[in-house]
Amino acid sequence: VANRVISFARGAPAPECLPAAELADCARAALERDGATALGYGPATGYPPLRNWLAQRHGVAPERILVTNSSLQAFAFLVQHLAAGSRPRVLVEAPTYDRPLKILAAHGADVVALPMDEDGLDPDALERELDAGDASLLYTIPTFQNPSGRTLSLERRRRVAAIAAERGLLVLEDDPYGLVRFEGDALPPLFELEGGERVVYGSSFSKTIAPGLRVGWLVAPEPLAAALAELAVSTYISPVVPTQATVYEFLRRGHFESNLERVRGLLRARRDAMLGALERELPAGATWSEPNGGYFVWVDLAAGIDTRELLTRASAAGVTFVAGTDFFPSGAGGESALRLAYSFVSPEEIAEGIGRFGSLLPEPARRGR
Amino acid sequence: VANRVISFARGAPAPECLPAAELADCARAALERDGATALGYGPATGYPPLRNWLAQRHGVAPERILVTNSSLQAFAFLVQHLAAGSRPRVLVEAPTYDRPLKILAAHGADVVALPMDEDGLDPDALERELDAGDASLLYTIPTFQNPSGRTLSLERRRRVAAIAAERGLLVLEDDPYGLVRFEGDALPPLFELEGGERVVYGSSFSKTIAPGLRVGWLVAPEPLAAALAELAVSTYISPVVPTQATVYEFLRRGHFESNLERVRGLLRARRDAMLGALERELPAGATWSEPNGGYFVWVDLAAGIDTRELLTRASAAGVTFVAGTDFFPSGAGGESALRLAYSFVSPEEIAEGIGRFGSLLPEPARRGR
Numbered sequence: 001v002a003n004r005v006i007s008f009a010r011g012a013p014a015p016e017c018l019p020a021a022e023l024a025d026c027a028r029a030a031l032e033r034d035g036a037t038a039l040g041y042g043p044a045t046g047y048p049p050l051r052n053w054l055a056q057r058h059g060v061a062p063e064r065i066l067v068t069n070s071s072l073q074a075f076a077f078l079v080q081h082l083a084a085g086s087r088p089r090v091l092v093e094a095p096t097y098d099r100p101l102k103i104l105a106a107h108g109a110d111v112v113a114l115p116m117d118e119d120g121l122d123p124d125a126l127e128r129e130l131d132a133g134d135a136s137l138l139y140t141i142p143t144f145q146n147p148s149g150r151t152l153s154l155e156r157r158r159r160v161a162a163i164a165a166e167r168g169l170l171v172l173e174d175d176p177y178g179l180v181r182f183e184g185d186a187l188p189p190l191f192e193l194e195g196g197e198r199v200v201y202g203s204s205f206s207k208t209i210a211p212g213l214r215v216g217w218l219v220a221p222e223p224l225a226a227a228l229a230e231l232a233v234s235t236y237i238s239p240v241v242p243t244q245a246t247v248y249e250f251l252r253r254g255h256f257e258s259n260l261e262r263v264r265g266l267l268r269a270r271r272d273a274m275l276g277a278l279e280r281e282l283p284a285g286a287t288w289s290e291p292n293g294g295y296f297v298w299v300d301l302a303a304g305i306d307t308r309e310l311l312t313r314a315s316a317a318g319v320t321f322v323a324g325t326d327f328f329p330s331g332a333g334g335e336s337a338l339r340l341a342y343s344f345v346s347p348e349e350i351a352e353g354i355g356r357f358g359s360l361l362p363e364p365a366r367r368g369r
Numbered sequence: 370v371a372n373r374v375i376s377f378a379r380g381a382p383a384p385e386c387l388p389a390a391e392l393a394d395c396a397r398a399a400l401e402r403d404g405a406t407a408l409g410y411g412p413a414t415g416y417p418p419l420r421n422w423l424a425q426r427h428g429v430a431p432e433r434i435l436v437t438n439s440s441l442q443a444f445a446f447l448v449q450h451l452a453a454g455s456r457p458r459v460l461v462e463a464p465t466y467d468r469p470l471k472i473l474a475a476h477g478a479d480v481v482a483l484p485m486d487e488d489g490l491d492p493d494a495l496e497r498e499l500d501a502g503d504a505s506l507l508y509t510i511p512t513f514q515n516p517s518g519r520t521l522s523l524e525r526r527r528r529v530a531a532i533a534a535e536r537g538l539l540v541l542e543d544d545p546y547g548l549v550r551f552e553g554d555a556l557p558p559l560f561e562l563e564g565g566e567r568v569v570y571g572s573s574f575s576k577t578i579a580p581g582l583r584v585g586w587l588v589a590p591e592p593l594a595a596a597l598a599e600l601a602v603s604t605y606i607s608p609v610v611p612t613q614a615t616v617y618e619f620l621r622r623g624h625f626e627s628n629l630e631r632v633r634g635l636l637r638a639r640r641d642a643m644l645g646a647l648e649r650e651l652p653a654g655a656t657w658s659e660p661n662g663g664y665f666v667w668v669d670l671a672a673g674i675d676t677r678e679l680l681t682r683a684s685a686a687g688v689t690f691v692a693g694t695d696f697f698p699s700g701a702g703g704e705s706a707l708r709l710a711y712s713f714v715s716p717e718e719i720a721e722g723i724g725r726f727g728s729l730l731p732e733p734a735r736r737g738r
Contacts, residue, residue, distance in 0.1 A: 012410050020404025027611060028397035035389025039579035041381050069438050069583075073605040084475070102603040106453070210408035212610035214438075234471040236442040240609040241581035242396060 071216030144294025281358025440585030513663025650727030
């Protein structure tokens with residue numbers, strides 16, 4: 001640990017989370033069993049056995065599933081679809097995942113930031129923005145949000161689902177982290193509460209199996225799924241097939257739940273290490289989220305501390321994070337905030353790294369607990 | 370063969386072309402050897418060992434290589450890049466591969482068709498169009514072109530390369546079929562003749578290993594490669610990694626050349642069967658290309674025969690192809706032409722299918738040879 005840079009910037013699973021030996025065997029078995037299909041061009045909508053598995057899991061017809069090379073790629077198709085012909089107005093949480101913001105900017109979208117608190121996005125603000133003008137899409141990560149680690153409360157889920165249904169608002173519920181829950185009961189997805197007519201559900205196997213596979217999917221109303229499949233076929237003909245077949249083999253062998261339980265345990269220990277270290281090292285006045293799952297803690301270091309400037313000093317001291325401003329659509333907001341990912345680092349590295357980080361903060365205010 | 374539909378529409382390798390057993394073992398070995406890397410997020414530019422292999426093969430720095438989920442995906446990034454800010458004017462061969470035409474249309478490009486003959490695109494027409502206005506890109510498939518099977522002559526290659534250099538014309542040389550040559554010596558790529566400053570080279574392992582892998586790449590000047598890598602990271606973070614690692618293992622074991630030789634033999638027999646059947650079954654007045662490699666024969670059935678109408682009758686008779694008009698940017702051109710793919714069907718199916726096809730053509734004119 002001593003001299004290595006400790007990265008709280010990488011929102012990626014640690015190598016020990018990846019079931020490499022099982023996947024190696026699944027990759028071989030999938031190609032031995034179904035090589036002619038898995039090595040040829042596949043359907044743009046996904047490898048059929050995997051698509052059927054996902055359809056069963058979500059309780060929908062397979063025609064509503066679109067498997068893509070990562071869920072971000074699916075988001076890009078959705079935005080491309082919405083931006084064809086007119087400039088889309090897209091509502092996002094502030095803060096939100098930065099990569100979708102880049103895709104929205106590249107397509108010239110009018111991006112509107114919705115405020116959040118510890119219970120997730122503010123439904124009153126959502127209603128106000130819908131009163132102010134039609135929206136093409138609400139993009140939300142209701143569970144263990146990136147970057148904040150926050151989870152939309154059940155009451156707010158019901159309101160957002162009702163707003164979507166009443167106003168005909170298209171919602172993309174991005175849910176990569178929902179299954180990576182350490183404690184407490186899962187909350188129902190917006191997709192289920194609304195009925196899946198206006199809420200499109202997106203997820204991936206990046207956090208539950210391995211991100212290098214780049215297997216994501218959407219559950220959308222059939223006409224939308226078909227329109228996005230048209231974009232997919234025009235972009236890459238079909239998503240990469242052998243990795244989909246490998247995932248399917250992994251599922252078919254029943255590895256999914258046991259692996260997920262193992263991953264939850266590894267990440268729970270990291271989350272605990274992170275919250276403990278923050279409690280020890282951060283000054284009075286600093287606040288942070290306390291996620292029940294996922295990869296991230298969102299820290300706010302009280303006004304006056306510029307986390308972009310702090311990042312420069314932190315990098316020099318051997319610890320990195322992502323500055324809060326990266327997660328706001330306008331670049332305004334989050335000046336004193338930052339995202340800490342605990343997923344890629346060991347509990348020991350977390351203790352050491354947060355120690356380094358805390359030592360950079362104003363001394364007088366440190367709690368020293 | 371009797372009652373099955375025979376598809377000359379599918380430009381895909383027959384299952385027996387796919388080295389499934391070797392790839393199954395390579396997939397396992399790649400994940401066993403380098404699972405932590407191959408299962409995590411990778412660089413947007415590609416799996417480093419594969420990128421380095423490609424750089425060596427093309428004699429360029431690795432920074433000039435961008436590996437993508439299929440070469441079509443790379444084309445989509447290039448067009449997205451060119452279309453940012455202004456409407457690109459793009460020169461294409463007529464006929465040309467239909468999927469790029471869809472991508473160009475989706476980005477609102479002004480697409481200009483360049484006429485071809487048996488020696489490929491007409492350089493005089495290229496010069497005339499450049500005199501008429503600046504072009505953002507020339508998109509060309511110089512070797513065993515899709516859909517025509519035609520190959521740009523050496524003399525014309527030299528002229529196109531010189532035009533690109535003199536006029537600063539950006540060229541995308543799409544070369545998926547070049548290595549699938551049945552006889553004769555390979556012609557130098559435009560990329561080599563021009564020196565790779567204005568000519569971007571694109572290819573994939575779809576025709577030399579397996580298309581389901583969806584591993585394609587570009588060789589571009591470093592600033593352009595970097596700009597496209599930015600689009601890649603914003604679209605899918607990284608291309609799918611285990612399949613790239615599988616391809617690299619296949620290369621590392623030295624399977625590439627021996628497999629390619631095997632594939633060439635399988636496809637040569639199909640090409641021979643196709644040309645023989647056309648000679649037997651097509652009426653006087655019909656002409657067709659005689660490719661030395663690749664997947665396709667382009668047939669022109671003399672004026673007055675509408676191949677879209679013919680396709681309806683052919684499908685009913687159990688044989689399919691792609692009508693020529695699909696390969697023209699405006700939809701005008703190719704009315705009496707069609708593309709026949711011999712890659713997916715056996716020599717026996719080719720004989721039977723072209724027999725069915727020929728029986729639909731005007732009787733009096735049939736050669737009956």
